[in-house]
Amino acid sequence: MHFDPSQLAALSAILRHGSFEAAARDLNVTPSAVSQRLKALENRMGTPLVIRDTPCRPTPAGQRLARHAQDLSLLEAQVAKDLGMTSAPARVRVAINADSLATWFIPSLAGSELLFELEVDDQDHSADWLHQGAVAAAVTARETPVRGCACHALGALRYIPTASPAFMARWFSAGVTRETLSRAPVLTFNAKDQLQVSWIRQTTGHALRPPTHVLPSTQAFVDAALAGLGWGMNPQVLVEAHLQNGDLVPLIDGAKLDTPLFWQVARHVSEPLRPLTASVRRRARAALVQPDQH
Amino acid sequence: MHFDPSQLAALSAILRHGSFEAAARDLNVTPSAVSQRLKALENRMGTPLVIRDTPCRPTPAGQRLARHAQDLSLLEAQVAKDLGMTSAPARVRVAINADSLATWFIPSLAGSELLFELEVDDQDHSADWLHQGAVAAAVTARETPVRGCACHALGALRYIPTASPAFMARWFSAGVTRETLSRAPVLTFNAKDQLQVSWIRQTTGHALRPPTHVLPSTQAFVDAALAGLGWGMNPQVLVEAHLQNGDLVPLIDGAKLDTPLFWQVARHVSEPLRPLTASVRRRARAALVQPDQH
DNA sequence: CATCCTGAGTAAGTTTTTCTAATGCATTTC
DNA sequence: GAAATGCATTAGAAAAACTTACTCAGGATG
Numbered sequence: 001m002h003f004d005p006s007q008l009a010a011l012s013a014i015l016r017h018g019s020f021e022a023a024a025r026d027l028n029v030t031p032s033a034v035s036q037r038l039k040a041l042e043n044r045m046g047t048p049l050v051i052r053d054t055p056c057r058p059t060p061a062g063q064r065l066a067r068h069a070q071d072l073s074l075l076e077a078q079v080a081k082d083l084g085m086t087s088a089p090a091r092v093r094v095a096i097n098a099d100s101l102a103t104w105f106i107p108s109l110a111g112s113e114l115l116f117e118l119e120v121d122d123q124d125h126s127a128d129w130l131h132q133g134a135v136a137a138a139v140t141a142r143e144t145p146v147r148g149c150a151c152h153a154l155g156a157l158r159y160i161p162t163a164s165p166a167f168m169a170r171w172f173s174a175g176v177t178r179e180t181l182s183r184a185p186v187l188t189f190n191a192k193d194q195l196q197v198s199w200i201r202q203t204t205g206h207a208l209r210p211p212t213h214v215l216p217s218t219q220a221f222v223d224a225a226l227a228g229l230g231w232g233m234n235p236q237v238l239v240e241a242h243l244q245n246g247d248l249v250p251l252i253d254g255a256k257l258d259t260p261l262f263w264q265v266a267r268h269v270s271e272p273l274r275p276l277t278a279s280v281r282r283r284a285r286a287a288l289v290q291p292d293q294h
Numbered sequence: 295m296h297f298d299p300s301q302l303a304a305l306s307a308i309l310r311h312g313s314f315e316a317a318a319r320d321l322n323v324t325p326s327a328v329s330q331r332l333k334a335l336e337n338r339m340g341t342p343l344v345i346r347d348t349p350c351r352p353t354p355a356g357q358r359l360a361r362h363a364q365d366l367s368l369l370e371a372q373v374a375k376d377l378g379m380t381s382a383p384a385r386v387r388v389a390i391n392a393d394s395l396a397t398w399f400i401p402s403l404a405g406s407e408l409l410f411e412l413e414v415d416d417q418d419h420s421a422d423w424l425h426q427g428a429v430a431a432a433v434t435a436r437e438t439p440v441r442g443c444a445c446h447a448l449g450a451l452r453y454i455p456t457a458s459p460a461f462m463a464r465w466f467s468a469g470v471t472r473e474t475l476s477r478a479p480v481l482t483f484n485a486k487d488q489l490q491v492s493w494i495r496q497t498t499g500h501a502l503r504p505p506t507h508v509l510p511s512t513q514a515f516v517d518a519a520l521a522g523l524g525w526g527m528n529p530q531v532l533v534e535a536h537l538q539n540g541d542l543v544p545l546i547d548g549a550k551l552d553t554p555l556f557w558q559v560a561r562h563v564s565e566p567l568r569p570l571t572a573s574v575r576r577r578a579r580a581a582l583v584q585p586d587q588h
Numbered sequence: 589c590a591t592c593c594t595g596a597g598t599a600a601g602t603t604t605t606t607c608t609a610a611t612g613c614a615t616t617t618c
Numbered sequence: 619g620a621a622a623t624g625c626a627t628t629a630g631a632a633a634a635a636c637t638t639a640c641t642c643a644g645g646a647t648g
Contacts, residue, residue: 001374001381002299006635009296009592033636035597040635045377052596061377068373072366075562079362083339083355087295105300148565229574268369271442300606314625324608329626331606346625479590 008069010037018055095126095138104287118163120190155288156258161251163231187232195233302363312349389420389432396512398581404520416486449582450552455545457525481526489527
């Protein structure tokens with residue numbers, strides 16, 4: 001039972017680009033060829049692999065095969081490297097939380113020979129992506145290794161509860177208390193974002209439900225704080241300058257929340273991803289808060 | 295850069311069977327097809343892959359590609375399994391020391407869906423096979439993990455220095471001493487076999503060089519001891535019955551040498567080999583000497 | 589409501605690939 | 619030194635994969 005590489009490439013391209021036509025352009029063939037390749041593959045597998053929609057989405061079997069296609073191209077890239085050949089760069093899917101992406105992660109990708117497809121999701125959920133095999137590696141908040149994955153501690157991303165001075169004057173003139181915190185508008189990244197309520201609970205000991213803005217963009221999150229729309233937990237590195245020049249102030253002096261992060265790599269591709277893993281760890285050591293070394 | 299699966303299969307079959315003709319029979323094609331497939335692959339790689347000899351042997355590049363072919367078929371088998379398909383069984387190469395093969399190992403292979411190609415080598419050298427990627431897993435004496443491999447302790451194989459009663463009467467009537475040990479003929483499995491001299495050094499504190507028979511066969515080794523040809527370190531399980539009925543006796547009562555063994559699996563195929571790993575460990579727990587649990 | 593546009597699927601014909609069959613040419617074997 | 623073995627090569631046949639051209643469905647447009 002062999003899987004035809006060009007058929008797998010077609011499946012990959014369709015899912016990556018969302019349509020048969022775009023996939024055909026990417027593969028330098030006619031859309032008809034792509035259609036025939038996928039049909040042949042679906043016939044062989046005896047089940048549909050792609051849900052024809054805009055954009056196209058994989059069925060469970062399609063997802064599994066797409067993963068195989070990715071694994072295969074990583075393995076082939078490793079062979080090519082071992083034999084000193086040049087080859088088309090392999091693609092690798094990586095799950096990453098938005099704040100890591102906005103702050104420290106990108107530079108660790110530079111210099112790699114791979115092509116990246118980043119999936120942005122909450123750090124608490126990226127482990128699921130890994131577990132399903134939808135990505136080959138992930139930055140995750142989960143410390144226990146996902147089955148079949150190697151886990152590397154990266155350090156912690158430090159968040160600081162921040163707001164504009166005007167916002168502070170309006171909502172917290174009476175101090176940061178249980179009462180003021182439950183009335184002042186809070187910024188939330190999305191429905192999964194628990195950082196603000198975590199910090200409130202950690203600080204006040206109560207689970208409050210303040211009025212909430214939802215802004216699923218790291219940059220918008222900072223801008224909203226600057227504009228006095230609300231307060232929110234912002235990555236220290238993103239607001240450092242604003243804190244220096246007084247455009248933003250911490251809700252409480254010295255207040256912070258550290259979120260430990262981990263790099264998990266599917267072990268069956270750990271060898272081809274070894275340089276990436278090294279690069280990510282190096283970058284994290286420089287950019288994240290490291291636990292005290294005793 | 296795709297590798298054609300049928301070309302890889304040809305390479306695999308050639309190396310497995312040692313000739314193009316046998317490979318052709320195995321693949322149900324004409325020898326010409328095999329020749330053309332390999333030629334196409336060699337052209338693509340820009341280097342010879344097979345040394346045409348009897349039997350055919352791989353060049354370094356050929357070895358690396360053959361490994362890729364094996365990895366690929368394991369990955370494909372895993373995909374097929376995940377999708378509930380039937381598929382041709384994948385082949386897996388395993389390095390194993392002769393005494394493990396003769397005593398406890400075989401039953402752990404039963405019930406697997408894989409096809410095995412065992413490479414018999416000394417337990418101290420099987421790690422090299424792994425490191426070069428020539429095998430996907432190995433029973434080895436090496437405790438430190440080979441790069442890219444997961445290591446599982448299996449317990450120890452217990453050896454007992456044994457000889458026939460007649461041999462004892464002839465050579466050790468004066469007791470087992472430095473003098474008698476340096477004169478009595480010793481059995482050796484092969485040039486790599488250090489068990490006998492290890493035990494002598496462990497027992498007497500001296501590195502002696504007694505006259506040596508070389509018998510590279512586990513069964514012949516026991517037979518030679520029974521025949522009074524020499525004494526040798528025999529796996530306890532192989533000589534238990536002979537010790538019971540007096541055909542063999544230990545050189546020194548209660549003397550033994552435990553050789554700890556480890557199961558090392560290349561991590562990139564650890565998932566498809568998971569059932570095998572479980573089976574080997576289960577069997578080893580039952581058949582090998584386990585370290586005291588405190 | 590008819591029309592246009594986009595994107596997937598299908599059919600037919602052509603190109604490319606890959607096989608078999610036949611043959612050649614070494615090397616080994618008796 | 620004839621027969622046998624085994625790989626390489628070639629030509630032609632068979633199979634596979636592609637392109638072109640067309641059809642069909644669904645959504646946007648006038």
